[in-house]
Amino acid sequence: MTKKTRTVLFLICLFLFLLIAPVTIFYSQGYRFDIDSKKITQTGGLFLKIEPKQVEIYINGKLKKKTDFFFGSALIENLLPKKYKVEIKKEGYHPWEKNLEIKEKQVTEVKNIVLFSENPTFNILTAGVKDFWFSPDEKKIILFEGSEMGWALKLYDLEKNVKSQLIEERDFYSKGADLLNLEFSEDSNEIYLDIGMKEKEKYFTLKLNKFPPTLTEREIATSSENIIASQVFNGDSYYRDKSGYLLKNEERLTENPFPVKAETEYVLKIFQNFIFLRENQTLYQFNPDLKSFEKFFENINFLKISPDLKKIVYFSNSEIWILFLKEVVSQPIKKSGEKVFLVRLSEKINDVFWLNSDYLVFNTGNKIKVAEIDDRDRINMVDIAEFSSAAKSYGGPAEALREGGENPKIFFSQKQKKLYILSNGNLYTSETL
Numbered sequence: 001m002t003k004k005t006r007t008v009l010f011l012i013c014l015f016l017f018l019l020i021a022p023v024t025i026f027y028s029q030g031y032r033f034d035i036d037s038k039k040i041t042q043t044g045g046l047f048l049k050i051e052p053k054q055v056e057i058y059i060n061g062k063l064k065k066k067t068d069f070f071f072g073s074a075l076i077e078n079l080l081p082k083k084y085k086v087e088i089k090k091e092g093y094h095p096w097e098k099n100l101e102i103k104e105k106q107v108t109e110v111k112n113i114v115l116f117s118e119n120p121t122f123n124i125l126t127a128g129v130k131d132f133w134f135s136p137d138e139k140k141i142i143l144f145e146g147s148e149m150g151w152a153l154k155l156y157d158l159e160k161n162v163k164s165q166l167i168e169e170r171d172f173y174s175k176g177a178d179l180l181n182l183e184f185s186e187d188s189n190e191i192y193l194d195i196g197m198k199e200k201e202k203y204f205t206l207k208l209n210k211f212p213p214t215l216t217e218r219e220i221a222t223s224s225e226n227i228i229a230s231q232v233f234n235g236d237s238y239y240r241d242k243s244g245y246l247l248k249n250e251e252r253l254t255e256n257p258f259p260v261k262a263e264t265e266y267v268l269k270i271f272q273n274f275i276f277l278r279e280n281q282t283l284y285q286f287n288p289d290l291k292s293f294e295k296f297f298e299n300i301n302f303l304k305i306s307p308d309l310k311k312i313v314y315f316s317n318s319e320i321w322i323l324f325l326k327e328v329v330s331q332p333i334k335k336s337g338e339k340v341f342l343v344r345l346s347e348k349i350n351d352v353f354w355l356n357s358d359y360l361v362f363n364t365g366n367k368i369k370v371a372e373i374d375d376r377d378r379i380n381m382v383d384i385a386e387f388s389s390a391a392k393s394y395g396g397p398a399e400a401l402r403e404g405g406e407n408p409k410i411f412f413s414q415k416q417k418k419l420y421i422l423s424n425g426n427l428y429t430s431e432t433l
Helices: 005-029 397-401
Strands: 031-034 039-042 042-051 056-059 062-066 072-081 083-088 096-101 109-114 122-127 128-135 141-146 150-157 163-167 178-184 190-197 201-206 214-217 227-233 236-241 246-248 266-271 274-279 281-289 291-295 302-305 312-316 319-324 339-344 349-356 360-362 368-372 381-386 409-413 418-423 426-430
Touching: 042 083, 056 072, 062 072, 096 109, 109 368, 128 409, 128 418, 128 426, 150 178, 163 274, 227 266, 236 266, 302 349, 312 349, 319 349, 349 409, 360 409
Parallel strands: 042 109
Antiparallel strands: 031 039, 042 072, 056 062, 056 083, 083 096, 122 426, 128 141, 141 150, 150 163, 178 190, 190 201, 201 214, 227 236, 236 246, 266 274, 274 281, 281 291, 302 312, 312 319, 319 339, 349 360, 360 368, 368 381, 409 418, 418 426
């Protein structure tokens, strides 16, 4: 090979190196040519964490990847900055779908995706039930059972899987009594009963930690006739007096009184630094800067705090909302005090529970639904079961659960991660959700 030939080959190689090297470097750093925008741009990525594991991930209709066996996660790199249709699929499970935006030099994250079985298993725990109450420690269930001969309360011990007799209607009054209300003590060792008999209302305590359980009549004592709503939070006593002021440990928090209406139910609810006052079905929030209450939500049914204590769900007959109590720095980022509208339904929402800190379970009509709270694009919501209405009861608080009249009653146990459903006299329990 002549010297001239070697020189030409060297120059060709040098030219190719100078041409290819920058392209290779830029490519390795995530730069791509975007045909749509006709310019070079830097790519982004998508990180997903999903339960169950080994699911298929589709990007714009094409199978892109499967999650790994150990962690159920997947990282998809080198995506041009734009919106993508992301679908998660696994045989036997409801799919998950969302349009997600990928940005330059950023990884879009969805870390809490859950796929739910298309046919979850429900088994009958016990039959002949008209109503039920879970203890705060979620180890016990009080069952309200009834017949034409009268009603009875029974205890179901979930740890021992045993049902036992507690008390019957005739133990209160031989000519008939109505169970008006039932509440557990905070330690789950007692239940408080409001009983109607002879056109009078009497109050009883039933001690569950005694054998046999002991029933005693109790007097309703009020700490102050001037208090119309109160709550103890972090050792501090908050209450609202009849003058309309909100006080904390006898120190006024409101400058001006909030009007007190006659024959109106008032309830204080305190979460973190948020103070709410419920006036019948209207919810007010305390503004510490203005030192006054402001209307927050109308026609409210209830509000419940999430397991991670960072947000609350509140709902009416047709709408579900989320309030973030603390700032969320992971995606989707939320500010403290931010409100998110989740869903509006045509059928009445009967009750809502936190499935975990990122999903809700609720019933509307005869359907049991699960919904995520990630409001990026559409809300993924699926039906996991359908049950008929609860059967007719015999007196007491279950009187409203007439055949064909109301939705099935549900309860989700955070301790067991199981859903309990009362339908047609049967109390069902789900597989672990």
